[in-house]
Amino acid sequence: MKILDQHEKWSDKVNFVDVNNVFVGYNLSQDCCEHADWFISDKQESEARYEENEEERKVPDVTSYNFDKEYFETVQVGGEFDGGGMVRFRLVAEDKPDLYLHLYNIHNGYYSHGFEFKINDTVIQSGSI
Numbered sequence: 001m002k003i004l005d006q007h008e009k010w011s012d013k014v015n016f017v018d019v020n021n022v023f024v025g026y027n028l029s030q031d032c033c034e035h036a037d038w039f040i041s042d043k044q045e046s047e048a049r050y051e052e053n054e055e056e057r058k059v060p061d062v063t064s065y066n067f068d069k070e071y072f073e074t075v076q077v078g079g080e081f082d083g084g085g086m087v088r089f090r091l092v093a094e095d096k097p098d099l100y101l102h103l104y105n106i107h108n109g110y111y112s113h114g115f116e117f118k119i120n121d122t123v124i125q126s127g128s129i
Contacts (some may be wrong), residue, residue: 001016001017001018001019001062001063001065001066001067001091002016002017002018002063003015003016003059003062004016004017012027012028012029012030013025013026013027013028014026014028014038016067016101018065018066018067019066020066020067020119021119021120022066022067022069022117022118022119023116023117023118023119024067024089024101024103024115024116024117025115025116026038026103026113026114026115027113027114027115028113029113033107033108034084034105034106034107034108035048035105035106035107036104036105036106036107036113036129037049037104038101038102038103038104039059039101039102040059040060040062040091040099040100040101040102041099041100041102042060042097042098042099042100043100044073044088044100045086045088045100045102046075046077046086047077048077048084048086048102048104048106049102060099062091062099064093064094064096065091065092065093065096065099066091066092066093067089067090067091067092067117068089068090068091068092068098069119069124071088071089071090072087072088072089072117072124072125073087073088074086074087074088075087075088075102077104077106084104084105084106084107084129085104085105085129086102086103086104086105086129087102087103087104087115087125087127087129088100088101088102089101089103089117103115103129104129105129112128112129113128113129114126114127114128115127115128115129
């Protein structure tokens with residue numbers, strides 16, 4: 001899998017794509033009363049991770065991983081604001097432990113961010129958190 005983060009042309013988006021052309025895209029453009037971001041973990045997390053500094057983000061090597069096309073989960077999260085949510089995607093690789101991609105947005109109930117999970121041009125899941 002490749003992570004295309006903060007590409008010059010789409011500075012407020014992050015995209016993930018595996019060798020099977022399974023794609024997850026997430027809009028990260030921020031407003032005042034929210035915190036939207038993403039992280040990868042070896043667990044199914046239920047709380048958002050706040051990274052104060054982008055260099056502190058710990059991203060495991062996911063080059064041999066692919067998306068599990070059958071797995072998608074929505075998670076309600078709380079935090080400093082009233083609204084928000086998180087979605088999870090499972091990443092699988094032969095002879096390696098599963099990893100989980102988490103996209104989240106914690107907000108005051110007014111803001112949301114769109115995401116899309118698709119294979120080629122076929123949308124598996126889409127929505128906003």
